[in-house]
Amino acid sequence: MSNYTPGFEAADAMENLTLFMTAAVIAGGGLYWFMCILGSAEQKGKRAADLSGGSISAEKVGDKYKQYWSFFLRPKEIDKPSQVPAFVDTFYNLVTDIYEWGWGQSFHFSPSIPGKSHAAATRLHEEFAVDLLRVGPGDRILDVGCGVGGPMRAIAARSGSNVVGITINEYQVGRARTHNKKAGLDSLCEVVRGDFLQMPFDDESFDGAYSIEATCHAPKLEDVYGEVYRVLKPGAMYVSYEWVTTGEYRSDDPEHVEIVQGIERGDALPGLRSFDEVAEIARKVGFEVVEEKDLARPPSGPWWARLKMGRIAYWRNHVVVSVLAKLGVAPEGVVEVHDMLYKTAGHLTRGGETGIFTPMYMILCRKPVKADD
Numbered sequence: 001m002s003n004y005t006p007g008f009e010a011a012d013a014m015e016n017l018t019l020f021m022t023a024a025v026i027a028g029g030g031l032y033w034f035m036c037i038l039g040s041a042e043q044k045g046k047r048a049a050d051l052s053g054g055s056i057s058a059e060k061v062g063d064k065y066k067q068y069w070s071f072f073l074r075p076k077e078i079d080k081p082s083q084v085p086a087f088v089d090t091f092y093n094l095v096t097d098i099y100e101w102g103w104g105q106s107f108h109f110s111p112s113i114p115g116k117s118h119a120a121a122t123r124l125h126e127e128f129a130v131d132l133l134r135v136g137p138g139d140r141i142l143d144v145g146c147g148v149g150g151p152m153r154a155i156a157a158r159s160g161s162n163v164v165g166i167t168i169n170e171y172q173v174g175r176a177r178t179h180n181k182k183a184g185l186d187s188l189c190e191v192v193r194g195d196f197l198q199m200p201f202d203d204e205s206f207d208g209a210y211s212i213e214a215t216c217h218a219p220k221l222e223d224v225y226g227e228v229y230r231v232l233k234p235g236a237m238y239v240s241y242e243w244v245t246t247g248e249y250r251s252d253d254p255e256h257v258e259i260v261q262g263i264e265r266g267d268a269l270p271g272l273r274s275f276d277e278v279a280e281i282a283r284k285v286g287f288e289v290v291e292e293k294d295l296a297r298p299p300s301g302p303w304w305a306r307l308k309m310g311r312i313a314y315w316r317n318h319v320v321v322s323v324l325a326k327l328g329v330a331p332e333g334v335v336e337v338h339d340m341l342y343k344t345a346g347h348l349t350r351g352g353e354t355g356i357f358t359p360m361y362m363i364l365c366r367k368p369v370k371a372d373d
C-alpha cells in the first residue's frame with residue numbers, strides 16, 4: 001500500500017513555494033540594501049546603481065580607461081602639455097560618479113578635526129578659503145576647477161558672493177548645476193565648461209578667486225596662475241590649496257619615488273611639483289604673495305585618516321561595483337577604475353604618513369593695484 005495522499009502533496013508544494021518566495025524576497029531585499037542603501041562609504045545622494053562613465057557611453061568605459069592608462073605607459077605622450085586637458089577630462093568622466101558615491105560632492109581632503117564629522121571638517125576647510133578672500137554679497141568670485149561644486153555651494157552660502165566655477169569636464173557641469181538647483185543656490189552659483197589654462201572670461205572681471213586641489217592638473221602652474229591673474233581685478237585676492245611634495249621628499253629614495261608615481265598615475269597628474277616652486281611661480285606671473293603655509297602640518301589632524309578608516313568600506317564597494325558590472329547595471333571598466341582608485345588611496349595614505357606629500361599647501365596672493373606696485 002502506498003502512503004500517497006493528494007492533499008498532503010499539495011500542502012507540501014505550497015509550503016515549499018512559500019519558503020522559496022520568502023527566501024527570494026529576503027535575498028532580493030538584502031541585495032538591494034547591500035548595493036543601494038549600504039553601498040556607499042557615505043550617503044551623499046549618488047547610488048551605486050547610478051554609477052556611469054560620465055559623458056562616456058557605457059560600452060566605451062573600458063577602452064577609455066585603457067586610453068587613460070596609456071598616457072603613463074608611453075610617458076612621452078604626456079610630455080605634450082596640450083594633451084593634458086583632454087587626458088584630465090577622460091579621467092573625470094571615469095571617476096566623477098565613484099567620487100560622489102564614495103566621498104561626497106567636495107572632491108578634496110581636509111584636516112581631520114576630533115569630534116567633528118568629515119562633512120563638517122570639509123566645510124570648515126572650504127570656508128577658511130573664502131574668508132581669506134575678503135569678499136561679500138555682490139562680489140563675483142571664480143572657482144578654478146570646480147568639480148561638481150561642493151566647495152562652490154559652501155562658499156556662496158558663507159559669503160553671499162556670486163560664484164562662477166570652471167571645469168574641463170562637461171559631465172561635472174551637469175552634476176554641479178543639478179546640485180546647485182537642489183540646494184536653492186542656482187541664483188548665486190554658475191558653472192562653465194572650459195579650460196582654466198585659457199579661460200573664457202574678460203580681463204579684470206572677478207573680485208576674488210580660489211582653487212581647491214585642482215591646479216595640480218596643470219602641466220605648467222604659471223599658465224593657470226597667469227590666467228587667474230589676468231581675470232582678477234587689481235587688489236583682488238587669490239587663494240589656492242596645492243598638491244605638492246614637501247621638504248621631506250627625497251628623489252633618491254625608491255619608496256618616495258614609488259609613492260609619488262602612484263599618486264600621479266591614480267590622480268591624473270602630469271607631474272607633482274615641490275612646495276617651494278609655488279610662491280616663486282605666483283610672483284613670476286605678477287602676484288604679491290601674502291602667505292604660504294602647509295595646512296596639513298601639526299596641530300592639524302591627519303587628512304589621510306578618512307582614507308585609512310575605510311578598508312571594509314573599500315572591500316564592500318569593490319563587491320558592489322563588481323556585482324553591478326556583472327549584472328550590466330554599471331559599465332564594464334568601472335571595476336578597473338575602482339581598483340585604480342583603491343591603489344591610489346594607498347599611495348596617498350603613505351604620502352601623508354611619511355610626510356613627503358601634502359594636498360593642502362595654501363598660498364594666498366594679491367593682484368597688485370598697479371602692475372608696478
Ligand SMILES: C=C(CC[C@@H](C)[C@H]1CC[C@H]2C3=CC[C@H]4[C@H](C)[C@@H](O)CC[C@]4(C)[C@H]3CC[C@]12C)C(C)C
Nearest residue numbers: 098099102103107108213267314317338341342345
Ligand atoms: C584632488 C583630487 C581628488 C582627491 C580625492 C577627492 C580623491 C583621491 C582618491 C579618491 C578615492 C580613493 C579610493 C576610493 C574608494 C576605492 C572607493 O570605494 C570610494 C571612493 C574613493 C574613496 C575615492 C574618493 C575620492 C578620492 C579620495 C585629485 C584627483 C587631484
Ligand SMILES: C[S@@+](CC[C@H](N)C(=O)[O-])C[C@H]1O[C@@H](n2cnc3c(N)ncnc32)[C@H](O)[C@@H]1O
Nearest residue numbers: 106107108145146147167168195196212214217
Ligand atoms: C579634484 S577636482 C577638485 C574639484 C573642486 N575644487 C572640489 O574641491 O570639489 C579637480 C577639478 O579640476 C578640474 N580641472 C582639471 N584640469 C582642468 C582644466 N585644464 N581646466 C578646467 N578645469 C580643470 C577638473 O575638471 C575637476 O573639476
